[in-house]
Amino acid sequence: MVKAIVLVKSPKKLIAAKLNRVDLVHESFPVSGQFDAVAVIQVESLAQIKDVTTKIQKINGVERTETMVEVQ
DSSP: OOOEEEEEOHHHHHHHHHHHHHHTTTEEOOOOSOEEEEEEEEEEHHHHHHHHHHHHTSTOOOOOOEEEOOOO
């Protein structure tokens, strides 16, 4: 299992709820600071992370993302 955190910048107030609807997003929640929401991804392979982040980037209102992959 591979875990990753995706930080999302978006002016949309309900962006965390929209992130939760993306397949393979384990959980999402709003945060304060430079980014507006966090999505926690759990997948079987690194290649799937790209697929999930691409889906997140296509959500209306997402301005940018930053992905951090867990290192073991």
